Amino acid sequence: MHPTTSRRDFLDFCGNSLTGTALASLLLRDKIATADSVPGAAMGVPHLPAKARRVIHLCLFGGVSQIDSFDYKPELAAFHGKSLQSEERPATFFNQIGLIRKNDWEFKQRGNSGLWISDLFPHLAEVADELTVIRSMVADSANHTPATFEENSGFRLNGFPVMGSWISYGLGCETDNLPGYVVLPDARGLPAGGSINWSNGFLPAQHQGVTFQTKGPIIHDLFPSRSVTSEHETASRNLLSHLNRSHLHAAGTDDSMSARMKSYELAAKMQLAVPMVSELNQETAATRNMYGLNNEDTTDFGSRCLLSRRLLEQGVRFVQLYSGGSFGSPRINWDGHEDMKRNHSREALRLDQPVAALLKDLRQRGMLDDTLVLCTTEFGRTPFTQSGAENIGAGRDHNMYGFSIWMAGAGLKHGISYGSTDDIGWKTVEKPVHWHDYHATVLHLLGIDHERLTYYHNGIQRRLTNVHGEVVHEILA
């Protein structure tokens, strides 16, 4: 239905269909997103000096094992094959508590910082000195979707705005040519729940995540669904503009009608900016190869990492990349119930090199100084296997009591780890960080007091952090 059009066509189309004025301001980082058009500004945002201006969020779907990646537990090997010595029946998903299994990947100290990272992420290990690892995360659900909702929105139910929407709402976008919050789903499929995962909830519609698609038009309705000559399009826009001006004259001044007229100019700019930013061939071969675009295993995640960088360069506020699609068998995400080695090896391979390249690239371009990179997973995995009580199985179940995430970039202490779990990496025992604390910290780095970024919805000035959240000051530079 949608004709695919080459980049040249796009340029012809856009170039000819824009008015001279709009063309002149094209791709310039103009300042139309003025303070008074950003809702957050009315709430005094920034409340604090902002360290970061933009965010990339890598969302690892399914539950990444902390004890096989970032949470080194030297004593785990000693517990291998033993049963969990606990009075408590752990709340896992399948309730099958097998014997403890040691980590399947060896750990080493990396970089100058000596941060412990396992062989699951050899490339990421090379940039260990950029990472800020939190090893004491806790979640409130060991069920994927509520846990993912909590990770993204602070609530375990459908219908709440996600962090990308909140940040778009608070800070607006630095460009009018692109959406403020862009979502790049895994090529293997959408996460379970589809667009629920990037819902603006009760926030106004412009703060919803806009997916960039790999098939068809990059974003919905970016170009006419039929072929239209540029001359024709110019004439149509001119007539529209004429009609609207006359109407405004007859109806009297009205901000919203004037804004609608303006929105057609912005739309035209978006038609040029979106294909340009998505044109990865503009990058050098070296860069493309660094991101792994020359390799089948890494090309999906690599392309999306590279696109993320380009989107941020153009002023997009929040880019979210998904690693992993929906649940069920055979697995296409990190949900290693059956066979951790096979599952995590495959998933890590897809993103390890691209993410390391992203961090290196952002650093070498100076962007990491004011960009925040977040890499999270909805929960971790159990140190005991999911199997009969007397077996060491090959898979691990969901673990909400303690798991690891990492951040990198602006305003953080680099090459450190924060908090800890118990001897077997099961439960957080020191400096627990709840999702609310994590959200508060991210907002803080963006110059936002999480208690003051609010939106009234049904009786409550709603916040991303509900009524909780403490900034984790210890990890801040």
Added chain:
Amino acid sequence: MRQFFSVQHLCLLVTVLSSAITVADESSVKYFDRHVAPLLAQRCLSCHSGDEAKGRLNLTTQKTALRGGESGATIHPGMLNESLLWQYVESDEMPPKKPLSAPEKNILKNWITNGAVWGTEIIDPFRFSTDERAGTDWWSLQPLKPSVPPTSPNSGWGKNPIDAFVDARRSVAGLHPAPEADRRTLIRRLSFDLLGLPPTPAMINEFLEDTSDSAYEHLTDRLLNSAHYGERWARHWLDIVRFGESNGFEYDQPRDNAWHYRNWVINALNDDMPYTEFVQLQLAGDVLFPNDRQAAAATGFLVAGPHNTTLPANDNMRMTMQQEELEELAGIVGQTFLGLTVNCARCHDHKFDPISQKEYYQFAATLTGVTHGERNLKVKLSPEQLLRTQKITERSAAIRAQVEAIERPVIETIIRERNHGTAPTTLPPTPYAAWNFDGNFNDTSGDLHATASGNAKIEDGCLVVNGNNQYAATTPINIALHEKTLEAWVKLDSLSQRGGGVISIQKMDGTVFDAIVFGEREPQRWMAGSNSFVRTQSFQATEESAAAERFVQIAIVYQADGTIIGYRDGQPYGQAYRPGNLQSYEAGTSQIIFGMRHSPAGGNRMLAGRIQRARLYNKALSAAEVQGSAAAADINYVSRSQLLAQLTPAQRSTLEQLNIETKALETELAAINASQTVSMYACVSTKPGITRLLLRGDVANATEELSPGGLSALAGGSPNFGLERDSADADRRTKLANWITHEDNPLFTRVIVNRLWHYHFGHGLVKTPSDFGFNGGLPSHPELLDWLAQYLKANDYRLKPLHRIIVTSATYRQASRFNAQAAAIDASNQFLWRKSPVRMEAEELRDAILVATNQLDETVGGIGYRDVRHYNFKGSNFYESITEPADKKLRRTIYRFSPRGGSNPFLNTFDCPDPSATTPDRASTTTPLQALSLMNNDLIFDMSDKFAERVKRSAGDNASQQIKLVYEIAYGRPASDGEIKVSTDFVEQHGLPSFCRVILNSNEFLYVR
């Protein structure tokens, strides 16, 4: 809006001041109750009350107040300077944020000096509103006040009492009314407002030609009587109740039969059902009128929200999920009908409104019997249908006898010859129930009959299921089942399928089950499926290779000690194992299903294949018995081709004829049966458990048991429902419905009249339609609000009279033209100095485009349409947006199937809300993505073509005639000469469809003034 608060607060303060001056008897109990208690409540108790009082000082009772807190005794009666309370207050250390005024201090001083006599034993911290929270004296909780319209300051202005209220308030603000809008503007405004559709040129002409004084009133009546009124206003209601047609969360299963509720709302509004009844049916229709289809459909309200069907095995996790969904439901009930955020009191007393945590649990307890599910309601067959059913049954029996007479002797001959003349010797064990699928779904050894779902069929003596939505299920099993055996002969459509169930015993809601499952955890292997795999382990058997070619017998034996043994074709299948204890099923709680692992239907639970025979044994068969069963079946089995080979051509031809006739009869019978059953997604009433107060909302912290009840802060019916803790669901919801709709409940009427006002004017008299508590807005016109509420009651709670009086007011008929002077005083137009123009909502926009292009299918009701491609991927459901067909008329947008995970990008961009979030007040944004959608969407191009075709048909080839008609249709007005000229140039150069596309994008089309 806060400015009203300060006025009100000032009044309270004045009361305190004046009373301080007129102290009569300073040592009396009365003095305490009138002066001291309100002061403590307003200025001290937000911190110093309850179990978590600051500094452990609780000032609500005499005992705790005198005892003091961490710093020791607080009050020494008669000794002012020794009293800590006085020291803190006098030095302005307390209250910390805003010290007491001198008169307030005086009250305390007098009180302590005169012996600190206590009055009523406990001061209710909810009794008085403070700077920080609402008390039971909060404005919205008070009874409706008798309200008389004031005399209008602009004498002569106004058409009904509404105008007098508005005019009085507006004059105080120094504002003047706008003149009445012209007639074309009025009809366009009214038509969009009441019907959500533009007026047709014919309607416009009729209105313009009606020169009578009451032309506008007549127009109003015509529109209110249109069936499209219900469609328009049902959309508003569905926003509030967050109506969505899939479960949300991980699986996001579609709710194919949720649309009954949508249609019920449309019909109820069109019938002008009294609002009391409208609400009662939504809360308790199924229990008030047990056999009524419409009443059942109304309860779709209770299950309109998201529902998580991904159930963890862990009990606490499941209970937490239940509590979260219950909170969401209690919140919707409270906000929708009462404008109270009851849900905010789940973990602690409400921070802003006078609702205690205990009351939250009592309120929530009224809803704990509500369960999501599909209801199959029986409708009586007509006498003709009954007669026909009887005839079909008789004829079918005759055909079966005739077939049997032909086939039986031949089959017996074949078997006898196969066994060298002897009769079969192996006797199979006796099953509890057996299904041979021999033309029907009946149990041939008992009465555990099955019925088909999703058009599962019987073909050649097999149950055929498609792996998508087809299965068969029995009635509940009347005996308790402990040890047991499941057995089936099955042939698979493919060996690559994963997770389908052949035969399963499950609890009726599908949460607990044991099943013969193929390929779920290990490809191409059979397994003993169970809920959350709790009784599932690998049999460690070899790959299945034959089941796609021929029928194989699979049996799973569940022994009393929990051991599970698999068999295939009579031989042990891999290793037996013991995962734990045996799962028992109590009598009447479980059923057998075929072709599905467990309910609900969908996902990878569905089998694609044929089931030839199935057996349920209420004992664990021995290896010999399973073998015997397999052998007996084998020996007695005669394939269709063997049989056909032995028949004469005449016999074959007869059988073929009979077969054709049977199929026709079956189809007819199925149609009759289908008309007898209506499936709808609605509230399934279940036995509620006992509700306990959960400390901090935590399921691990359950404390006292509570009875279902209402909220004490509300005037109206008693919050004590007189129900036992274990009362039935029907009693709970009936009491709740009566309590909410009680004639003296002031919120019930205030909230709905404000909603109506909100939709007519773009903002309510209270700007937060679902929150009349402390955090909500205060009414801009409180007397008008109460007058409207009383008007609703006086009109038998019917909404149409209320619409009528609002839209026929002079206030509503004002022109929308901007006025800079007025805007400088009141930019948001809350005092109504004009009618604010509004951009069409997403649904209105699509509908208006369809009307302009003559592509609207005006059917009211029915199933609706889908603009998504639904597919299941790894157990989750996805809804991909697809282009709507251009070659047929399209339904109104309210009939769109609305899955939560599958929003329509076009509608979404225009602020169509997320169906998971209640939206009592839609945003109206303006974004470049809207411009892109409206310029580039398929629908716009298709509809521009249709628009042009339509215009050409009526106006011919003359460009200026065409343009005139486009203006008439799209804008409801004639085009000026200048407009015709500019447009003619464009049409001649670029064609009429392109012109139509521009018109559909223009502000004049998109805005209603």
